[in-house]
Amino acid sequence: MKDVKRAVNGERKKRFLFITPPYERLKGLTVESVPLGILYLATVLDRAGYDAKVFDADSLFNNGELSYSNVNRIKSQSNYVRNLTNDNHPAWQEIRGLLTEFKPDFVGVSMMTPIFSSCKKVIEIVSETLPDAVILAGGPHVTILKENGLKCMPEVDVAFVGEAEESIVEFTQRRVSGKNWTSVKGLVYRKGDKVFFTGYRNRIHDLDALPIPKRSLLVNEFRYQRAKLGLMIASRGCPFQCAFCASVPLWKREMRRRSPQNLVKEIDYLVRNYNITSFGFWDDTFTIDKKAVIGFCRLIYKKYGSRRFKWNCLTNINCVDDDVLFWLKKAGCKTISIGIESGSDRILKLVKKNITTDQVRNVARLIKKRGFWLHTFFMVGFPYETEKDIRKTINFIKEIRPDSMNLCTFTPHPGTELYDYVVSKGMFDMGNNFSVYNNISQHSLNNFFVENMSHEKYRELLDKLIKLSEYISEGRNFRKMWLIMNRLTWEKVKHRLKRYL
Numbered sequence: 001m002k003d004v005k006r007a008v009n010g011e012r013k014k015r016f017l018f019i020t021p022p023y024e025r026l027k028g029l030t031v032e033s034v035p036l037g038i039l040y041l042a043t044v045l046d047r048a049g050y051d052a053k054v055f056d057a058d059s060l061f062n063n064g065e066l067s068y069s070n071v072n073r074i075k076s077q078s079n080y081v082r083n084l085t086n087d088n089h090p091a092w093q094e095i096r097g098l099l100t101e102f103k104p105d106f107v108g109v110s111m112m113t114p115i116f117s118s119c120k121k122v123i124e125i126v127s128e129t130l131p132d133a134v135i136l137a138g139g140p141h142v143t144i145l146k147e148n149g150l151k152c153m154p155e156v157d158v159a160f161v162g163e164a165e166e167s168i169v170e171f172t173q174r175r176v177s178g179k180n181w182t183s184v185k186g187l188v189y190r191k192g193d194k195v196f197f198t199g200y201r202n203r204i205h206d207l208d209a210l211p212i213p214k215r216s217l218l219v220n221e222f223r224y225q226r227a228k229l230g231l232m233i234a235s236r237g238c239p240f241q242c243a244f245c246a247s248v249p250l251w252k253r254e255m256r257r258r259s260p261q262n263l264v265k266e267i268d269y270l271v272r273n274y275n276i277t278s279f280g281f282w283d284d285t286f287t288i289d290k291k292a293v294i295g296f297c298r299l300i301y302k303k304y305g306s307r308r309f310k311w312n313c314l315t316n317i318n319c320v321d322d323d324v325l326f327w328l329k330k331a332g333c334k335t336i337s338i339g340i341e342s343g344s345d346r347i348l349k350l351v352k353k354n355i356t357t358d359q360v361r362n363v364a365r366l367i368k369k370r371g372f373w374l375h376t377f378f379m380v381g382f383p384y385e386t387e388k389d390i391r392k393t394i395n396f397i398k399e400i401r402p403d404s405m406n407l408c409t410f411t412p413h414p415g416t417e418l419y420d421y422v423v424s425k426g427m428f429d430m431g432n433n434f435s436v437y438n439n440i441s442q443h444s445l446n447n448f449f450v451e452n453m454s455h456e457k458y459r460e461l462l463d464k465l466i467k468l469s470e471y472i473s474e475g476r477n478f479r480k481m482w483l484i485m486n487r488l489t490w491e492k493v494k495h496r497l498k499r500y501l
Contacts, residue, residue, distance in 0.1 A: 012051075013050055014051065014105045015051045015052070015053075015105050015106070016042065016045055016052040016053070017052075017054075017098065017108070018038035018042055018107075018108040018110065019038075019055050019122055020056040021057055021058065021121070022058045022089075023118055025057070025091055026080045026084065026091065027080045028076060029072065029073065031058050032060070032224065033059055033231070034218065034231045035110060036213055036231065036233055037138075037139065038054050039217065041138075041164055042214070043213050045172065046214060046217060047211055048173070053102065053217055054217050054218050055094075055095070055098055055219040057095055059224075071473075073443040074407070074444065074466060077439065077445070084121060084438070096125055096129055098219065099125070099130055105134065106172070107134070108168075109126070109137050110138060111149070112140050113141045113144075113414055113434055114442070116434035117435050117437070120153060123137070123153060123156060124155065135158075136156070136159070136160065138159060138164050140246055140250055143162050144246065144249050144414050144415040145414055146161055146197050156190070157190065158187055160187060161197070162186055162200065162201060162203075163186075164186065165204060165210060166201065166204065167184055167186040171187065183198065185198055185199050185202075186200065207235075208259050212269050226274050227277075229274050229276065230270050230274075230279030232263070232279060232282070233283055234263055234281050234286060235257040235289075237253070237256060238285055238288075239255050240352075242352055243351045244341075244418045245413075246413040246414075247284055249414075249415030250415075255288065257289055259292075260292060260298075277309060278309055281311075283314060284316075285315050285316045285319055286314055287313070287319040288316070290321075293327070294323065294324065294327045298327065300332065301327075301330050301332075307332065309331075310334045311331075311333050312333065312334060312336070314336075315338060317340070318354065318359070320366070320367070322366060325366060325372070328372075329370055329371065333372070334372065335372065336372045338376055341353055341377065342378070342389065342392075343393035343395060343399075344357075344396075347385055347393075350382070351382060352417070357396060360396075364376075373403045373404070374400075374402045374403050375403065375404045375406070376400075376404075376405045377405070378397065378405055378407050378408070379410055379442075380410065380462060380465055381410035381448070381449060383421060383422055383425065383450060384451060385452065386452045386453065387461065394464055398468070403472075404473065405472055407469045408443060410442075410447060411441055412430075412449065428449065
């Protein structure tokens with residue numbers, strides 16, 4: 001295993017570079033994201049006295065060849081496969097250039113199983129460019145698979161399982177000072193031909209104790225839109241048990257929240273440093289705690305009013321009511337995203353979504369009545385789906401008329417109930433060959449895990465869903481104009497009323 005020399009007086013700080021591998025960018029799509037997970041790690045290391053940077057190799061900012069939509073995400077999977085072996089692709093060149101320029105002592109790679117081949121390519125580039133660097137891995141892939149996640153990656157020295165803010169600092173301090181680090185909880189490491197797991201580390205229960213992620217540690221920070229820099233998380237985990245979702249094995253349905261005051265502290269930081277006018281929450285279920293979300297909205301409204309920000313959140317149908325919507329609106333929330341997945345109650349029950357189509361109808365009506373933009377997530381291709389179920393989904397989408405939608409094709413993720421199901425049925429066998437995900441993904445035409453219909457019939461129905469999503473996307477501008485006109489009209493009415501009150 002590579003050696004890291006003990007720090008001495010006058011020696012430069014140990015350098016860390018965290019990398020998000022390219023995926024959508026290899027398809028040719030415009031992406032601009034803030035990788036909060038590794039940004040938290042870089043921030044705690046920065047606070048501990050190390051030199052850390054974060055490079056999102058998937059961000060193409062405004063130079064993408066295609067707009068980011070359901071249709072081209074679905075049809076561009078072949079571009080990803082082709083560019084995996086294209087060493088001249090700008091993403092691979094940028095990674096090599098940054099490694100050569102920054103010369104980090106440690107390089108961390110964020111790993112997800114569906115983009116395993118891209119992750120492996122990044123790791124190979126690091127190993128070739130900086131053979132003395134310590135290569136670290138983390139993310140859902142190693143958290144769920146642990147030892148199995150490292151068996152086909154001999155270049156990786158250490159992987160971090162679960163939340164790594166505490167373990168990465170402890171590991172670094174011990175390793176840099178020459179102390180034994182193999183007893184640090186939450187690590188998977190290699191010794192010779194064997195791979196060891198040191199055991200789970202306790203969850204971080206007080207999320208307020210974590211530092212606010214420093215956006216200044218982002219490579220290309222100056223190129224980000226202010227709105228993108230405002231991406232935040234208010235909680236970790238999700239209490240629901242959807243059979244297709246990797247959040248279940250990742251978080252074990254345990255959930256913790258930051259306090260409303262701590263969230264406002266981060267917004268103050270973003271206003272002070274970047275003058276943001278918009279932000280967003282990427283939590284699985286932002287409104288799960290009604291008291292906390294209303295408390296946050298009250299604080300934002302009291303400090304900034306209802307017109308300072310435009311922001312958005314994701315949530316679950318079960319966690320929306322009129323009181324929550326009232327305060328979200330008052331605090332400036334404009335877009336609410338909800339996962340619906342299917343228009344068939346039978347499928348919703350089988351995938352353990354814990355919602356009904358009647359609930360969706362009522363909540364969707366309420367969201368739109370309050371003047372929010374309604375973004376929805378739907379999924380097609382569940383193993384036990386029938387032609388009738390998919391047609392119900394098509395009709396249901398037409399009925400609730402979302403303002404925008406994300407259409408996914410079912411992909412079996414390790415650790416989930418549906419992954420085990422398709423493996424048991426002989427429909428999928430990954431083993432340790434993670435490259436099978438090169439041709440399948442949550443937006444791929446190649447996915448086919450349906451038991452009860454032919455591939456031809458499934459593709460026919462999938463094409464109809466794709467066209468429907470395209471139609472909805474084309475109509476979004478009219479809906480936006482309608483919402484804007486409504487808001488302007490209401491502002492004029494309020495202004496006139498004030499003259500007479």
